Structures are given as C-alpha cells and as structure tokens.
Amino acid sequence: MQEKAKILDKEGVERIILRIAHEILEKNKGTNGLALVGIRNRGAYLAKRLAEAIKKIENEKVLVGILDITLYRDDLTLISQQPVVHKTEIDFDITGKNVVLVDDVLYTGRTIRASLDALIDLGRPKTIQLAVLVDRGHRELPIRADYAGKNIPTSQNETVEVRLSETDGKDEVVIVEK
Amino acid sequence: MNWTRKDLLGLEELTKEEIEFIISTAESFKEVQTREIKKVPALRGKTVVNLFYEPSTRTRVSFEVAAKRLSADVINIATETSSVKKGETLIDTGLNIQALKADVIVVRHNYSGAAVMLAKHLDISIVNAGDGWHEHPTQALLDILTLKEKLGRVSGLNVSIVGDIAHSRVARSNIWGLTKLGANVTVCAPAMLVPPAIEKLGVRVAKNIDDALRQADAVNVLRMQFERDDENAFPKQLDYFKNFGITKERLLKAKKNIVVMHPGPLNRGIEMSSDVADGPNSVILEQVTNGIAVRMAVLFLVAQARDNSDQEKL
Numbered sequence: 001m002q003e004k005a006k007i008l009d010k011e012g013v014e015r016i017i018l019r020i021a022h023e024i025l026e027k028n029k030g031t032n033g034l035a036l037v038g039i040r041n042r043g044a045y046l047a048k049r050l051a052e053a054i055k056k057i058e059n060e061k062v063l064v065g066i067l068d069i070t071l072y073r074d075d076l077t078l079i080s081q082q083p084v085v086h087k088t089e090i091d092f093d094i095t096g097k098n099v100v101l102v103d104d105v106l107y108t109g110r111t112i113r114a115s116l117d118a119l120i121d122l123g124r125p126k127t128i129q130l131a132v133l134v135d136r137g138h139r140e141l142p143i144r145a146d147y148a149g150k151n152i153p154t155s156q157n158e159t160v161e162v163r164l165s166e167t168d169g170k171d172e173v174v175i176v177e178k
Numbered sequence: 179m180n181w182t183r184k185d186l187l188g189l190e191e192l193t194k195e196e197i198e199f200i201i202s203t204a205e206s207f208k209e210v211q212t213r214e215i216k217k218v219p220a221l222r223g224k225t226v227v228n229l230f231y232e233p234s235t236r237t238r239v240s241f242e243v244a245a246k247r248l249s250a251d252v253i254n255i256a257t258e259t260s261s262v263k264k265g266e267t268l269i270d271t272g273l274n275i276q277a278l279k280a281d282v283i284v285v286r287h288n289y290s291g292a293a294v295m296l297a298k299h300l301d302i303s304i305v306n307a308g309d310g311w312h313e314h315p316t317q318a319l320l321d322i323l324t325l326k327e328k329l330g331r332v333s334g335l336n337v338s339i340v341g342d343i344a345h346s347r348v349a350r351s352n353i354w355g356l357t358k359l360g361a362n363v364t365v366c367a368p369a370m371l372v373p374p375a376i377e378k379l380g381v382r383v384a385k386n387i388d389d390a391l392r393q394a395d396a397v398n399v400l401r402m403q404f405e406r407d408d409e410n411a412f413p414k415q416l417d418y419f420k421n422f423g424i425t426k427e428r429l430l431k432a433k434k435n436i437v438v439m440h441p442g443p444l445n446r447g448i449e450m451s452s453d454v455a456d457g458p459n460s461v462i463l464e465q466v467t468n469g470i471a472v473r474m475a476v477l478f479l480v481a482q483a484r485d486n487s488d489q490e491k492l
Contacts, residue, residue, distance in 0.1 A: 071218035
C-alpha cells in the first residue's frame, strides 16, 4: 500500500460539504420533508456534517439517521474478514420523505444497492437521492450520484481513502496504490 | 475481533471477548425487532434445521423466529415422529441432514456432549440448544444481554442463581459466562441439588435464600424440573416454595431494584410467587424478546464463519 496522491485536504472537504448542502437545498426547495441518512461508517459522519451545514444556511434542523447495511450486503460470502453488525439508527418515519443517502466513496454501486434495499424495508420514501464525497467510477450496477463532491478517475488497482477527523484524526482524501 | 467459530457449543470454551462480541452483535439485532418489517436478508438461501430430542417450545420457537427473521429456511425435526424412533443414531441423523445441504443444525439433546459430538463429525454449523446437564449457551447469553440492558454492565455485578443447580445446563452456562465477564456468582439450592465442588467454578454457595438475595443485583431463578426427579430426591413442591421460593416478602430484604429472571417455563407458586413474576422487578418477558436477538446473532455469526472457512479451503 503506497500513498500516491492527495486529492483533498481539510479545506477541500469543507468546501465540498458546503456546496453539496446548497445543492441539496436547491433541489429539494428547503428542508421541508428532507432527511439525511448516512451509511456506516464514514457516511454517517458526513451526513451529520451536511446537516450542520444546512443548519447554518437555512437555520433549520434537518432529520439525520444512520444506516448499517451489513445484513444486506451481497458479498457476505466473499469477504474473508467478517463484518461487524452495527445498529441502524433512524428514529423517524422515512415514508413520504425526501431521503438523501450519504456515503464517502461511490465505486461499484453495490453498497448503494444494499442501502436501497435496507431503506425500503424501513418505509416508502417519496424520493431517494444520493450524495457522495468522491465518485471514483467503475460502476457494476446502474447507479449514479445526485450530488458528487469530486469525480476522481482511478484504476482498479488503486483505492480511494476518505479520512475524516471523527474516524481517522484528520480530514483528507488520498489515492492509495494496492 | 473476528469471529471464526463455525459452532456454538458452550460458553466454557469461549473467551471473554467472544462472549462480548456475540452480545454486541445481538444488541444490533435488537434494532431489527423494532422495525415494521422485522426481517433482513442476511441468511437468504441458508437452511437451518432444528433437531430437538427433548420437548421444547420456547427455545425451538425462538430459534425458528430468529432464523426466519434472517430470511433462512427452517425445518423442524421432532424426533418422536422421525427415524430416530426407528433406531437411527444421532451422528447418522446429522450426516443425513448435512447431505440435504443444510447449513446449520440447532440441536437439543438429553445427553451431555451431544452437540460437541455432532460438531466433531459434521462440517456444517452446530448450535447447542441444550445438552443434558452440560450447557445451554444461548439461554445464558440472553440472560447476560438482559442483565447488561437492565443494569448497564455485567462486570462487578452480584448475580445469584437459585434452584436445581445440579441438573441445570442453564446454571452451568450462566456460571461460565458471568464469571468470564467479571460478575460475582452465588448459587443457592437445596443441599442435594448443589453439585459437589461447585466452588471450583468460582462461585459462592449461599447458606440460604435470604443470604443469596441480600447483596444480589440480580437473581436468576431456575425452573424446578420435577418431571426429571426419577430418584425422588427433590424436595416436595410446597417445601421448596417455603424454603427457596422468591416472594414479595423476601424481596423486601433485597436491593430495591433487584432484577428477577427466569428461563421459563415458570411454575407459579413453586419457584416464585405470581406477584413477583408479574411485578416490577421481573424481566421474564424481556428475556424472551432478547432471546430472539441473541439467536439471530449466533446463527448469523456461525453461518458466516463457516462460509469464510469454506472460502479459505478453495
């Protein structure tokens, strides 16, 4: 594993979150009926940050939830390290809401596929939208982001690592070669 | 922690970390029970066979509900109506179930060590749902989860187990689990139902029921299995209630918030009075609810571990 390039620093991450917050508000015409649902692990922290940014812009609180998709993964039998099952924490009814799913990296699309299944088991949202910090391409399913912080063309022997202060001590996005 | 066991046979062989890992996984599964759709696709395409050589309703139903909420297919084999009646051995029955390409066998058997023996002979996952006087690990795990929820921790708690300790797999699994997690365990039973040298497991033997209750943060009241009293060694039912029954009066001398547990089925007026069973200290029905989450966690973990070990063989 070798760090190849630093794509975003702390300020870069902050600016993207602020921009996506504006875009979400523009598309949904405010916070009415809006809910942010972060996908564990880093998506959950990004959703919280987006909610804070929205609060600063509109002075309105927006609903935030956390989705754990472990039980919905299609690769449970393929990964050698057994994933730890965490709680889903969505303490509001998602039926009729405009739900914005939030994740750090959009890659094959399989995490989002699992998230859609998990979310729909909880209710019937009016719309489901997708916000990601980084879109690195190589989709295996017909899925796209409504809000993408940065498009980073990558090769498949690279990985994009999003580091956040809550989980990794600092905010940055780097490309790592396997 | 990475869970690697394809079987759950007892708590004796588990480390403290493994027990805590099952409990924390079960806590995540509790959330699934609060949803309108109480079902997740984690074990879709897997088959769980409940193989019960002893009558059981609540444990079997609990495992069945847990497996179904994980989207597994469930087959129940009651041995009274199966080829066991025709003389088939346990291992042959197990091999046949394995040949059907089942993924997990949940086994309840009246012989201690039955689950261990099946696990030795089969490649598929074995979950012990009670073997003789040996262990009943999922019951102890759900007791531990309930304690942790009610009292916020397990380490340092004083837990008393009251009843037929000698013949109880629930007691044995609880003793292993609780002592590994750092609880202080006291047992209390009629003298002939205290196994010799039980102190070697790290438990204290109470002098009488009041002694067992005085310092207890929780009391786990075992069922008196009068139907198993072949040697006529048990006290008479009324005598038992008089000397060991949990009553409102006895609880007045205990800690105010003492947690009262019972694995069921409950004999009202023998092990405890109805006002205790239905009273504010009782968590008996919460134990039943927690049983589903614990069994979902166990089935999920063992089935995944087996898939992963198959991967490594390839």
